[in-house]
Amino acid sequence: MNALSRRRWATASFHVSAGGLSLLWLLPIVLVLVTSVRSFDDIAAHGLGSLPHSFTLANFGQAWSDGGQQRALINSLLVTVPCVLVTLALAAMAAFALSRYALPLRRTLLLVMLGGNLLPPQILLIPVNKLTELTGLYDSLTALVLVQIGFGVGFYVFVLHGFMRAIPAEIQQAAVIDGASPLQIFWRIILPLARPALAALSALSFTWVFNDLLWAITVLRSDAKMPITAALIGLQGQYVSMWNVIAAGSVIAAAPTVAVFLRFQRHFVAGLNLGAVK
Incomplete structure (x- = not known):
């Protein structure tokens, strides 16, 4: 593997790692945002970590x-x-x-x-x-x-x-x-x-x-x-x-x-x- 290939591999690895860490950091925020627009009955029936089945701003x-x-x-x-x-x-x-x-x-x-x-x-x-x-x-x-x-x-x-x-x-x-x-x-x-x-x-x-x-x-x-x-x-x-x-x-x-x-x-x-x- 030449120097150019190693540099490209290092750059791609960095972006993949940084993207994964960013998604991991954003996951709790997304969970809070999604939970805030779900109804109580939806959470009680399907669980807090499930996909939303309702949408409400109440x-x-x-x-x-x-x-x-x-x-x-x-x-x-x-x-x-x-x-x-x-x-x-x-x-x-x-x-x-x-x-x-x-x-x-x-x-x-x-x-x-x-x-x-x-x-x-x-x-x-x-x-x-x-x-x-x-x-x-x-x-x-x-x-x-x-x-x-x-x-x-x-x-x-x-x-x-x-x-x-x-x-x-x-x-x-x-x-x-x-x-x-x-x-x-x-x-x-x-x-x-x-x-x-x-x-x-x-x-x-x-x-x-x-x-x-x-x-x-x-x-x-x-x-x-x-x-x-x-x-x-x-x-x-x-x-x-x-x-x-x-x-x-x-x-x-x-x-x-x-x-x-x-x-x-x-x-x-x-x-x-x-x-x-x-």
């Missing part, structure tokens, strides 16, 4: 209204959207100051921010719970927003710092000569150049916060304030054997993050690659 309506998915989705958006906006705004300003100006102890500050993200969140559950109780914020969406911002801003500062530091200094020097203030440099020059990184972090932050369960059940208690991930647990308890309704609720919970990722997919990949190289 499961989504049942999960949306009776299962509380509508209220939970609103709660998740009320937490996620402010978290993404505030966290990225704070992180962008901090990264700009730490990367473009010779501030004292800036390396130490970056290491402290990065070190905070290396702590396992499990060891902080009780302190965070007690702190929200002492401040009177326990069982409120405000507490969840503040916790998500506090634990997310350090990582985003670290990523944006590496991106902004690689922006040529000559651009900022030319703006200073033209009389631009630090705020104008940040708003009109640095932020537009950092758009790929900001878009990537927006998609990443939205996914993390929206899908979070740990902090939600730590600082919240009322069912009416639970986000979508915690509501799925309640949905499973409410519809114990109705897998079609539970699957429909899972699809509803996954739809926003999938939509955000598809919208920012190009920026997501480009932003992470640029941040890694720079």
Whole structure:
């Protein structure tokens, strides 16, 4: 076998292996999608893993209204959207100051921010719970927003710092000569150049916060304030054997993050690659 044949064989083997792994990864997703549009009688008669013999969208309506998915989705958006906006705004300003100006102890500050993200969140559950109780914020969406911002801003500062530091200094020097203030440099020059990184972090932050369960059940208690991930647990308890309704609720919970990722997919990949190289 010559070199060309070996190369073709290796390429074909790679594609077959990658295709098989992709199908294996997609199989649970397809199962959930198919189950979400089957009736309960169909699943009870033929089994969960059988081919569908029915098609209905009533499961989504049942999960949306009776299962509380509508209220939970609103709660998740009320937490996620402010978290993404505030966290990225704070992180962008901090990264700009730490990367473009010779501030004292800036390396130490970056290491402290990065070190905070290396702590396992499990060891902080009780302190965070007690702190929200002492401040009177326990069982409120405000507490969840503040916790998500506090634990997310350090990582985003670290990523944006590496991106902004690689922006040529000559651009900022030319703006200073033209009389631009630090705020104008940040708003009109640095932020537009950092758009790929900001878009990537927006998609990443939205996914993390929206899908979070740990902090939600730590600082919240009322069912009416639970986000979508915690509501799925309640949905499973409410519809114990109705897998079609539970699957429909899972699809509803996954739809926003999938939509955000598809919208920012190009920026997501480009932003992470640029941040890694720079």
